[in-house]
Amino acid sequence: MAYFHELIKNTLILQNLEELQFFEATDIQREGIPLIREGRDIFGVAQTGTGKTASFCLPLIENLLNSEITKVPSVLILVPTRELCMQIEENIQAFAKGSPLKSTAIYGGVKHIYQAEDINQGVNFIVAxxxxxxDLLKKELIKLTGIEVLVLDEADRMLDIGLIEDLKQILKFIPNRRQTLLYSATVPESIRKLSKNFQKSPAFIEVTRNSSISSEISQYVYHCEANQKLPLLKQIIMDEAFGSVLIFTNSKNVADEVATYLTRNSIETRAIHSDKKQAEREKCIKQFADGKINILVATDLVARGIDVETVSMVINFDLPIEPEAYVHRVGRTGRAGRSGLAYSFCTKSELKYLEKIEKLIGGSLHPK
Incomplete structure (x- = not known):
């Protein structure tokens, strides 16, 4: 067990952590913070909810406060989604509150010129x-020649959605001599290769196994035909005593179809995915977190920005193609010591995905 006052020495940061009720450090924070402060490259394997954002933000903030602060960006944090981008930038603001450090979030849906102005007026952290x-780099609207630290968060998801070429292009605009921190929920061969290309002798930190699922989560599978999924989903929601329900689909079209079907059947539901406007997605996530919306349908891509401890049930309307994604989805319930419930629908064509999932987690889902 470790506490933040043992890992962080800056009094302003400690004061901010106390206001946030952050006292005890998680495993990845305990292991990662000292190494990052020393300037080591990190290859971290951690699921969402393990505290990895604080594990890299806190020592980077402290290192900057201990040096001469300039208006040139020195830390670049790359993430796969706008929601995660905003979430991390909000954390930086909270941890560095009262300091001269500045940060900005760069994502689609906002005019290029406004984002370029933010950077050129002087920031220390860019989350993008x-x-x-x-786009900003190619248009020569910004320069990143002062970057000293590169963070790749949710690296496995960035590779899954085809961002590897963008990452390689961005590397051409930042210095080769830098500290690189890479975090991933899973460790496929593609991630190991990415680490070899981007990092130099990184310290490897793994705080949870890829197959780790809380014992507080009860997992069940319904074997059904594709045309039975919607009626089955409706019946489960009507029969179960639930709080907040998170439904996962593999595509944006299916997410919309599910939300429309449930709403037409007097079950108020919202869907979020990358085609939805940013303001609409933010509103839905906030309403879900506040309990004003009980049912939210999401694709894996945008679900990374949902951090709600009170999700009582996860339903896999579609089984994920990658088994590691199942662990990530199911991990959205049963958090903070609460019990959780996970249902999965499986058609004949999805049996191959179910087999991979059960092999990964080392057990079978209970049939319903």
Whole structure:
């Protein structure tokens, strides 16, 4: 067990952590903070909810406060989604409150010129999605020649959605001599290769196994036909005593279809995915977190920005193609010591995905 006052020495940061009720450090924070302060590259394997954002933000903030602060960006954090981008930038603001450090979030849906102005007026941290950042760089609206630290968060998801070429292009605009921190929920061969290309002798930190699922989560599978999924979903929601329900689909079209079907059947539901306007997505996530919306349908891509401890049930309307994504989805319930419930629908064509999931987690889902 470790506490933040043992890992962080800056009094302003400690004061901010106390206001946020952050006292005890998680495993990845305990292991990662000292290494990052020393300037080591990190290859971190951690699921969402393990505290990895604080594990890299806190020592980077402290290192900057201990040096001469300039108006040139020195830390670049790349993430796969706008929601995660905003979430991390909000954390930086909270941890560095009262200091001269400045940060900005760069993502699609906002005019290029406004984002470029933010950077050029002077920031220390840039949190960005690769596509939008690359647009600014190619248009020569910004320069990143002062970057000293590169953070790749949710690296596995960035590779899954085809951002590897954008990442390679961005590397051409930042110094080769830098500290690189890479975080991933899973460790496929593609991530190991990415680490070899981007990092130099990184310290490897793994705080949870890829197959780790809380014992507080009860997992069940319904074997059904594709045309039975919607009626089955409706019946489960009507029969179960639930709080907040998070439904996962593999595509944006299916997410919309599910939300429309449930709403037409007097079950108020919202869907979020990358085609929805940013303001609409933010509103839905906030309403879900506040309990004003009980049911939210999401694709894996945008679900990374949902951090709600009170999700009582997860339903996999579609089984994920990658088994590691199942662990990530199910981990959205049963958090903070609460019990959780996870249902999965499986058609004949999805049996191959179910087999991979059960092999990964080392057990079978209970049939319903």
């Amino acid at each position: 999605t690769p596509g939008r950042l690359l």
